[in-house]
Amino acid sequence: xxxxxxxxxxxxxxxxxxxxxxTIVLATGITREWRSTFQGMAAALVTLAVITAAVGPAIxxxxxxxxxxxxxxxxAIFGLQWLRKAVLRATGYKALHDEASAYLREVTAAQAAHxxxxxxxxxxxxxxxxxxxxxxxxxxxxxxxxTFGDNQKNYGAAVIGAAAAIIGVTIVGIAVRAPLTxxxxxxxxxxxxxxxxxxxxxxxxxxxxxHWPGSDAALLVIVPAVALMALSLxxxxxxxxxxxxxxEPA
Amino acid sequence: xxxxxxxxxxxxAFVVGDDWVTAAGVVVALGVTAIIAGAGAPAWWVMPVAVxxxxxxxxxxxxx
Numbered sequence: 198x199x200x201x202x203x204x205x206x207x208x209x210x211x212x213x214x215x216x217x218x219x220t221i222v223l224a225t226g227i228t229r230e231w232r233s234t235f236q237g238m239a240a241a242l243v244t245l246a247v248i249t250a251a252v253g254p255a256i257x258x259x260x261x262x263x264x265x266x267x268x269x270x271x272x273a274i275f276g277l278q279w280l281r282k283a284v285l286r287a288t289g290y291k292a293l294h295d296e297a298s299a300y301l302r303e304v305t306a307a308q309a310a311h312x313x314x315x316x317x318x319x320x321x322x323x324x325x326x327x328x329x330x331x332x333x334x335x336x337x338x339x340x341x342x343x344t345f346g347d348n349q350k351n352y353g354a355a356v357i358g359a360a361a362a363i364i365g366v367t368i369v370g371i372a373v374r375a376p377l378t379x380x381x382x383x384x385x386x387x388x389x390x391x392x393x394x395x396x397x398x399x400x401x402x403x404x405x406x407x408h409w410p411g412s413d414a415a416l417l418v419i420v421p422a423v424a425l426m427a428l429s430l431x432x433x434x435x436x437x438x439x440x441x442x443x444x445e446p447a
Numbered sequence: 448x449x450x451x452x453x454x455x456x457x458x459x460a461f462v463v464g465d466d467w468v469t470a471a472g473v474v475v476a477l478g479v480t481a482i483i484a485g486a487g488a489p490a491w492w493v494m495p496v497a498v499x500x501x502x503x504x505x506x507x508x509x510x511x
Contacts, residue, residue, distance in 0.1 A: 269477070270473050270474060271462065273473045273494070274462065274463070274464075274469065274470045274473050277466075277473070277501055277505065278464045278466065280502055281466065281469070281505050281506060281509065285506070285509055288510070290509060291509075394498060397473075398498055401473070401476075401477050401480070401494055402477070402490065402491055402493065402494040404477075405477045405478075405480040405490070406484030406485060406490065407480050407489070407490040407491040407493070407494075408484075408489070409491045410491065419495070422495070423498070426498075426499060427502075430502065
């Protein structure tokens with residue numbers, strides 16, 4: 198398969214995760230203290246590197262068929278969850294994930310917390326918040342890179358997509374020093390849901406023993422078909438009684 | 448023990464999320480695919496049909 202769809206898929210998925218991590222880091226650093234925030238980030242990145250180094254080679258040892266079934270199932274489950282939420286948000290049944298309000302919630306919580314030094318860290322709250330935020334979002338990035346890279350036997354393309362997303366979001370975040378509210382997050386999540394569901398459907402069925410007509414070229418039909426289905430469902434739900442949901446933590 | 452429970456709950460929330468029916472449906476669909484493929488019949492169509500059905504049912508539950 199051409200590497201471009203793989204790079205774009207990983208890039209879009211990782212932008213979403215990077216924007217969420219950036220929101221937490223900015224809220225913590227600006228409100229409390231940058232030094233402890235950066236220490237938390239650095240500790241999370243080291244932990245991620247250790248996890249990746251441990252999990253990566255182990256995944257390589259698994260037989261490709263078994264890996265495709267497991268990864269296909271996981272991607273299809275994740276993809277359907279993303280699609281469901283994105284369709285519900287696009288139709289007003291669920292509040293839009295608002296990075297600005299998420300940022301304000303983090304800022305309010307950070308301002309209310311007491312400052313406490315522990316284990317050589319000046320502000321333990323900033324450290325743990327940045328650590329958890331970067332680790333959790335980072336784990337999702339690692340999962341995306343490892344599964345997509347291994348299944349397509351193209352780690353290089355997956356890493357390029359992820360690195361471009363993280364570097365891009367970091368540069369923009371440093372430049373604006375504010376949460377990236379202009380990112381059309383719900384439509385990006387819909388796109389990620391389409392890609393995860395499509396690749397999950399393809400790999401899962403292949404791993405279970407099915408043969409796709411046209412082999413890898415079947416993806417060129419599956420991806421647009423899933424996108425069309427998602428957009429049709431948005432139209433279908435919009436025809437029903439309109440519901441407006443007030444902002445809620447996403 | 449609390450940590451093990453917390454870890455298990457985190458994995459459940461991470462993988463299954465708030466709609467276990469969809470997760471179970473995907474697993475069942477892959478099982479059906481394996482059975483049909485094992486019998487030598489074309490089985491590629493099972494997952495696309497399951498994906499459409501599971502998403503529509505999930506949306507109907509969330510937005511009746």
